[in-house]
Amino acid sequence: MxxxxxxxxxxxxxxxxxxxxxxxxxxxxxxxxxxxxxxxxxxxxxxxxxxxxxxxxxxxxxxxxxxxxxxxxxxxxxxxxxxxxxxxVSLIPQYAMSALNPIRRIGRMIDELLRARGVRPADKADELRRRLELVGLEPDVLRRFPIELSGGMKQRVVMVLSTLLDxxxxxxxxxxxxxxxxxxxxxxxxxxxxxxxxxxxxxxxxxxxxxxxxxxxxxxxxxxxxxxxxxxxxxxxxxxxxxxxxxxxxxxxxEVGSTSGERLxxxxxxxxxxxxxxxxxxxxxxxxxxxxxxxxxxxxxxxxxxxxxxxxxxxxx
Amino acid sequence: MWRYMGRKLFVYALTFVVAVTINWMIPRFMPGDPVRSMLSRGSVSDPEALERMTAYYNEVFGLDAPLHEQYLSFWAGLFRGDLGISVMFYPEPVVDIILRAVPYTLALLVPAIVLSWIVGNHFGAFAARSKVLDNTILPAGYVLTATPYMWLALLMAWSLGIVAGVFPTAGGYSFALTPGANWEFVSSLIVHWFLPFLSMFVVALGGWAIGMRNMIIYELEDDYATYLRALGAPRRLVRRYAFRNAMLPQITGLAVQLGTIITGALLTEIVFNYPGLGTLVLDSLNNRDFFLLQGIFLFVVVGVLIANFVIDVVYVLIDPRTRVQMTGGSS
CATH class of the missing domain: 3.40.50.300 (P-loop containing nucleotide triphosphate hydrolases)
Incomplete structure (x- = not known):
């Protein structure tokens, strides 16, 4: 349980x-x-x-x-x-699109967060890249600022970041x-x-x-x-x-494909x-x-x- | 990046040309003839002598040429570093007089602006998370910012200078001394510098602290801060991010305020009779010394432009968003 x-x-x-x-x-x-x-x-x-x-x-x-x-x-x-x-316990927030600090490069922000939580960023670096690729993001996003990413990309970064510590x-x-x-x-x-x-x-x-x-x-x-x-x-x-x-x-x-003209x-x-x-x-x-x-x-x-x-x-x- | 800088530089250059032109126009189109007023002080009663002297001085100051020639020669002189000759301190060149006053003004302005900005920002960020400070010292900040500056400066000069007698209230150094590189003179400089500096510092401090406090409170409620806290990030990290983000509008604020601060410096120098550009402005106005006035304004304009440009560059360096916009941005 x-x-x-x-x-x-x-x-x-x-x-x-x-x-x-x-x-x-x-x-x-x-x-x-x-x-x-x-x-x-x-x-x-x-x-x-x-x-x-x-x-x-x-x-x-x-x-x-x-x-x-x-x-x-x-x-x-x-x-x-x-x-x-x-x-x-981790969270993917409702506001995932604005959840990243706008003036930090994403990779640096993740490193700082990990270090603050007692995790060595180097230990997680490979896993982070693997998971970014899993959701269809280039590892290159780590060198970018949040403003350079689309809303969907930011959402996926947050998904990976939130679940990085399993x-x-x-x-x-x-x-x-x-x-x-x-x-x-x-x-x-x-x-x-x-x-x-x-x-x-x-x-x-x-x-x-x-x-x-x-x-x-x-x-x-x-x-x-x-x-x-x-x-x-x-x-x-x-x-x-x-x-x-x-x-x-x-x-x-x-209902998709419903033919009856009934009002919902x-x-x-x-x-x-x-x-x-x-x-x-x-x-x-x-x-x-x-x-x-x-x-x-x-x-x-x-x-x-x-x-x-x-x-x-x-x-x- | 370079295209952006180029565009900025062009705008600054344009501003400079317009400012110089207006600067040149004002004394020439203002009522009152500087040469006449100088001669009337000399009480020349013989009309013929008056006529000859007027012609002589008009030639010295270049006032006998047609306007467009005066304008062009003004620009030519500007590039040679020649701003003409002072009427008040005839025949000393304007540039020399200004250069003598500039160190005093800079020594007053730069520490007052920089220190009040740094201290005010840190203090405001600190007050944002302390209820006690928020409820006691910030209201004092509001009062300070709302106080007319001259009144506050006079109050300080009166209380600390005249009543307490701790600091001198006038001059840049003791009149009993001659300038030199000895300790007595330097300490006299510092003592005379302190009150004008303090008054500027105190007045600016409250404004920065209030602005920063509001920005920090706003930033700490922002989504990225909430997210970090939900992931258990320590307060230190969240505050550091909030502080850096809150600094950006404060830097813009500094750029906007610079012009006003320099005007404030004029008042300070007048109140404390400090031998900087402000006092010089007042003196040259009283004596109708338009060439000197023109030169001072030119220095002020150049100073404000340079300071704004520096802030522009700094802003680009610290805010990635401006950088992205400059390079066209990718989404």
Whole structure:
């Protein structure tokens, strides 16, 4: 069992009070698993990804534990997290295109970062070149400044840099959002290749693009308003979703080659504000199947092997 | 690279020509006749003598030739290093008078600009991460920057010079001494130099510190800094990167400010009666010594142009982005 997150709660401190961005999230990640983390904007998926590596100054760990490879991850303690960062947990950020220092040559910046993390750059030089070639970059990019590279090239440099120390867990936060469709595909495939070659043990792939995540992920976790709605193997999430939210989310996707002139169904309503979240199931107000019991928070129960769902209608049966 | 430099040099050359031309025009088209005012000081009452002396001096100063000839001979003189003869210190050449004053101004300006810039930048970067400093000393910086310079300088001269009596308030060295390479004279130079220097330094310091503090806070929030921190990079590395990035706008700021700083130096020298170019400007104005004034302005213009050019070159060396743009860039 590689990653184990138990009842994690992370809140944002704002002037108007705490925003309950992650409110009791429990899930596990096997060795070698690529988990797609999907949900609409503001559901807490990026917050979850960030809290596994570094809490922002406004983020506060309220409760719950994280365990990686059998050891506790002290996510609330910024200093204690430092040894784990990069070595054990790494991140490909949402802003990969602007993640490189504009006034340093890329190679020099990588060397300085490695040295600061106690790694001799010379030990990693060959591996670095090999991996750059793997993602289709000339080793020559190391002598260039970030401004001389295209957005896609910078993204690939960051992918290689982030995984250079073979972390146990990689968080890929919306890495494909700013890319065109064909580049999205190749980035996603490179990430799978990184996993296959053992550069990263397991991966959390945060995205709002369900169709992309279906192509690369082994499992999919759907979040809604700070709660886990459903987690299961990618196939069964897409083919037989249990949670009403997942069902409606999938039905809102267009289908390639669809000939019926049907208009796509959106999900009526908006997600609840997380400053003062409602009790019970958070999807209740928008759910066509809601009934009295939904005023209580539904537990996340295993409805089929490896398939978990938090809904009184599907889980409780 | 060289094409860029060539283009820059061309712009600077053009600026120089325009500045020299304006410089030449101003005294000639200003009301008042320098020769007349010089003669009236001599109280020449005989009209015939006055006529002859006017003609004589007009010839000495080259004012009897047609304007375009005056303009051309002005340029020719410029390249020979001949800026004419001073009216005020007749018959001393303008160049000699200026060269005597320039060391004082440079000794005041260069340390004040460079030190306030360096100290201000480091101090601002330091204040950006210390709440206490941020809340106490930076507001003082705001007050200093907003204070009218002359008032502050007078206040310093009054408190440190007259009330405390620590420093002399006027002159470049003690009037009891004759210039020479002995210790007594040098120490007198330093003591007289200190107050004008301090006033310029203090006023400029606050501005740089405030600018740097804001830039550092902005840089530390930037994506590359967030990414480095997420990968566990030590604060030292992140700060070093942030500082280097924040320096770039500060260097541009220095280039923009240079002109203003030199004007500030004029005020300083006037307040402290320091024998540099500033005092010379005031004196030559009061005495209608247009040739001297013209020469000083020329020196100031050249100084500002050279300083700006140096900063241009430095900027190219430290910011790879300008370098990439120059070579056409590849994406």
């Amino acid at each position: 590689s990653l184990h997150v138990n009842d994690l709660k992370v809140h944002y401190r704002t002037l108007r009070g705490d925003v309950h961005a992650i409110d009791g999230v429990t899930f596990s990640l096997e060795d070698g698993e690529i988990m797609g983390l999907v949900g609409e904007s503001g559901c807490g998926k990026s917050t979850l990804g960030k809290s596994l590596i570094r809490l922002d100054s406004q983020m506060r760990h309220v409760g719950g534990t994280v365990e990686l490879d059998g050891r506790g991850v002290p996510i609330a303690d910024d200093d204690a997290m430092v040894p784990l960062r990069y070595h054990e 972390p146990s867990l990689l968080i890929a936060d919306e890495v494909t959002s700013a890319l065109d469709v064909s580049t999205q595909r190749s980035v996603a495939e490179s990430l799978v290749e990184f996993r296959d070659r053992g550069y990263v043990r397991s991966m959390v792939f945060v995205t709002h693009d369900v169709s992309l995540v279906y192509q690369i992920a082994d499992t999919i976790m759907v979040m809604y308003a700070g709660h886990v709605a459903e987690k299961g193997p990618a196939d069964s999430i897409v083919s037989e979703p249990r949670h009403p939210y997942t069902q409606m989310l999938l039905s809102a996707l267009p 169904q959106g999900i009526p309503g908006t997600p609840p504000g997380l400053l003062d979240p409602p009790t019970g199931c958070r999807f209740r107000a928008r759910c066509p199947m809601a009934f009295d019991k939904c005023a209580e928070r539904p537990p996340l129960v295993e409805t089929a092997p490896g398939h978990w769902s938090a809904c009184w209608k599907t889980g409780g049966e």
